[in-house]
Amino acid sequence: MHESEIPIAAVRNRQLGVEILQNMSQPHKITFGKLARTLAYEEPECQFVFGFEQGSDGVTRLEHHIPQQQYVPRYRTAFERTKEFLQSRGQPVEIHGDYWVPKNLTPSDITERIRLELAQNKGLPPLGFVIEDQLVSPNYAPFKAEGSHWPWMLWTVLLVPRSSIQVVFDECSSQFGLVENDKFEGFSGNFLQTLADLWKALCAIRQADS
DSSP states (O other), X not given: OOGGGSOOEEEEETTTTEEEEEOSSOEEEEEEOSSTXXXXXXXXXXXXXXXXXXXXXXXXXXXXXXXXXXXXXXXXXXXXXXXXXXXXXXXXXXXXXXXXXXXXXXXXXXXXXXXXXHHTOOOOOOOSSOHHHHEEEEEEEEEEETTOSSOEEEXXXXXXXXXXXXXXXXXXXXXXXXXXXXXXXXXXXXXXXXXXXXXHXXXXXXXXXX
């Protein structure tokens, strides 16, 4: 039986303005968030905050999280229950955005992409090390991201020697970027553009140390 088919018992606490929906195995509650136009979804294992807009046409538009945050366990369940909460209030609901569908990339797919980029460009920045020697078999791991309660899952593809900097690949956006001290610093674009940003970062570090 799919989760959407599980009978849900609704218990309303009107004094608190909280609606608690409970199925046989997993209680949860949905409340209006502390920030304007947000809904807070809570259950023992997780918490999510979803944004929404109330249109002049009476339609409520519920917003998906960005793809990098949708891998979190129970995201789909939380989103569907939040949509049901809005619908239970007699409001038509439209969805802004989509569920992200994984591309089923393999480490060899990412390695081949890097190989092709390197083969097509010989004007590489002087990083102070041989790039090919520092490439690693892509490894999927969580990293902190600015403004995100949940870590982002990214592929580590290159380790900078004697440094906490890594080059990573994000399959949601198909872009490379930099991580420093296990914190994602942002997207650069393709692999060669990321190497250019890495060179700038290393120059700044060397200048600060001199």
